[in-house]
Amino acid sequence: MLVEIAVGVVRLQALTYRALGALRGGLNGAASGLLAEALTADELGDVTARFYDTRLPGRRRAGQVVDPGPGRYSPAFRLFAGESEWFEAYLPAPPARILVGGAGRGREVAALLEMGYDVDAFDPVHSFCADCQMLAGVGIVVCADYGSFARALLDGDKTSASPLTASAPYAAVILGWTSFDFVFSSFDRERLLRAVHAIAPRGPILASFHVREQPPGGRAVAFGHAAGQRVGRAVRHLRGLSDPPPDAELHCHLGVIQWSTRQEIQAVGAIVGREVVWESRDHGLCATQPAVPAAAPSESPSAVGSWTTEMDRSTHCVVFLAPADPGGLSCGA
Numbered sequence: 001m002l003v004e005i006a007v008g009v010v011r012l013q014a015l016t017y018r019a020l021g022a023l024r025g026g027l028n029g030a031a032s033g034l035l036a037e038a039l040t041a042d043e044l045g046d047v048t049a050r051f052y053d054t055r056l057p058g059r060r061r062a063g064q065v066v067d068p069g070p071g072r073y074s075p076a077f078r079l080f081a082g083e084s085e086w087f088e089a090y091l092p093a094p095p096a097r098i099l100v101g102g103a104g105r106g107r108e109v110a111a112l113l114e115m116g117y118d119v120d121a122f123d124p125v126h127s128f129c130a131d132c133q134m135l136a137g138v139g140i141v142v143c144a145d146y147g148s149f150a151r152a153l154l155d156g157d158k159t160s161a162s163p164l165t166a167s168a169p170y171a172a173v174i175l176g177w178t179s180f181d182f183v184f185s186s187f188d189r190e191r192l193l194r195a196v197h198a199i200a201p202r203g204p205i206l207a208s209f210h211v212r213e214q215p216p217g218g219r220a221v222a223f224g225h226a227a228g229q230r231v232g233r234a235v236r237h238l239r240g241l242s243d244p245p246p247d248a249e250l251h252c253h254l255g256v257i258q259w260s261t262r263q264e265i266q267a268v269g270a271i272v273g274r275e276v277v278w279e280s281r282d283h284g285l286c287a288t289q290p291a292v293p294a295a296a297p298s299e300s301p302s303a304v305g306s307w308t309t310e311m312d313r314s315t316h317c318v319v320f321l322a323p324a325d326p327g328g329l330s331c332g333a
Ligand SMILES: C[S@@+](CC[C@H](N)C(=O)[O-])C[C@H]1O[C@@H](n2cnc3c(N)ncnc32)[C@H](O)[C@@H]1O
Pocket: 045, 048, 049, 052, 072, 073, 074, 101, 102, 103, 104, 105, 106, 107, 108, 123, 124, 125, 128, 144, 145, 146, 147, 176, 177, 178, 179, 182, 183
């Protein structure tokens, strides 16, 4: 009898988990659909930057809120498995000056400094820039997003990214791990690459991002997403906004991201006159287990672990190779 009751309780637990999971998926889908439709690309970018900069109550520090694993983006974790091979294959040998955008707390910056490179960096989140500035031997670190970087380079505007032009030309530019996701329109992606080309005309541009290869999972997510989109479209109409970004999505560990397509990446590379080389070492590169953990992880909830694996699988890396004759694009700075 007691065994029957216990089995009943276990079944009820399983049902509750499933129902809560569906509810959570539906709400996430609805929020995603609504926000992606109702906000401009600039506003979506602001949401992400402020999300990364949030200091939540409790013991987590600013920025750690977004760690999908303990300290995953900490400078002490250095490069992910395979990432160092990617760098070795495409970066010019040190000594050389490298620029890292979307540098976060300086994970790539710290590794590059150790490899003997001169490194400048930028990121829109103030607490992250402060962490980067603490790295011994780092060069210029400014607090800027890709939009202000492009305005400084292409329009000659005085922005927080302007000091970087003093170190031009760079031997290579790395758009920090998946930070290309936070550039929402094709127009802005093209401007970013043009700006990077202007500051590193002879160097490779290394970028990573998420490519949607399967439709968003689950009926609850799809239902919530469609409902959220309908409300978002109405808000968009009332605000008189033009078309929304094609596939923006809200993620509890990344902020709002723009999913990429392979065709779009090829097209933006072609527009700036660069050959696109896809990283083909399967997912060895994108499996983001650190090569050398800095400290024993204190916690790693399995739900977060499986989310991480799913997002890792859709992470892709490319190199936009410099053309043989890098002329043609002008640097307005
Ligand atoms: C996934 S984290 C990676 C950080 C770091 N590159 C690393 O791998 O440890 C993405 C970074 O992109 C930055 N970011 C967000 N929006 C950005 C924007 N519009 N322009 C440049 N960087 C942005 C975030 O502040 C964050 O540091």
